[in-house]
Amino acid sequence: xxxxxxxxxxxxxxxxxxxxxxxxxxxxxxxxxxxxxxxxxxxxxxxxxxxxxxxxxxxxxxxxxxxxxxxxxxxxxxxxxxxxxxxxxxxxxxxxxxxxxxxxxxxxxx
Ligand code: FES
Numbered sequence: 742x743x744x745x746x747x748x749x750x751x752x753x754x755x756x757x758x759x760x761x762x763x764x765x766x767x768x769x770x771x772x773x774x775x776x777x778x779x780x781x782x783x784x785x786x787x788x789x790x791x792x793x794x795x796x797x798x799x800x801x802x803x804x805x806x807x808x809x810x811x812x813x814x815x816x817x818x819x820x821x822x823x824x825x826x827x828x829x830x831x832x833x834x835x836x837x838x839x840x841x842x843x844x845x846x847x848x849x850x851x
Contacts (some may be wrong), residue, residue: 742763742846742847742848743837743844743845743846744762744763744844744845744846744847745842745843745844746760746762746767746769746778746842746843746844746845747760747769747842747843748841748842748843749771749774749776749838749841749842749843750841752769752771752776752843753771754771754772754773755771755772755795755797756770756771757769757770757771757791757795759781759789759791760845762778762834762845762847763847765780765834765847766780766781766782767779767780767781767834767845767847768780768781768790768791768800769836769843769845770795770800770811772797772798774838776836776838776843777811777812777833777836778833778834778835778836778843778845779800779809779811779814779831779832779833779834780831780832780833783802783804783807783827783831784816784827784828784829784830784831784832785802785804785805785807785820785823785826785827786804786805786820786823786826786827787827788802788804790802790831795811798810798811798812799811799817800831801818802820804820805820805821805822805823806818806820806821807819807820809831811831811833812833813833814830814831814832814833815829815830815831816829816830816831834846834847
């Protein structure tokens with residue numbers, strides 16, 4: 742199901758924003774005119790990713806340092822604490838930008 746998440750202008754270049762899409766909380770990340778959507782919680786210990794550091798490609802969780810490539814959700818650096826916990830992959834969601842608005846596709850129904 743595709744959801745109208747927010748206006749592109751609501752996120753500055755290099756910025757982040759947490760939005761609700763259906764029942765999911767999603768973190769949107771913008772670089773130029775591109776936007777990625779990932780789960781708002783880190784798969785290591787389910788803590789919020791929004792305070793993390795974002796360099797336009799890699800998102801670093803501020804809690805234990807796990808780093809994720811936002812394009813495919815792969816973990817490129819494990820957390821320093823209990824690295825064996827949680828998933829190695831951050832869920833990602835397809836994004837479309839239409840008429841200045843960001844649409845995010847998630848599984849499930851409305
Ligand atoms: S909760 Fe993100 S690295 Fe631990």
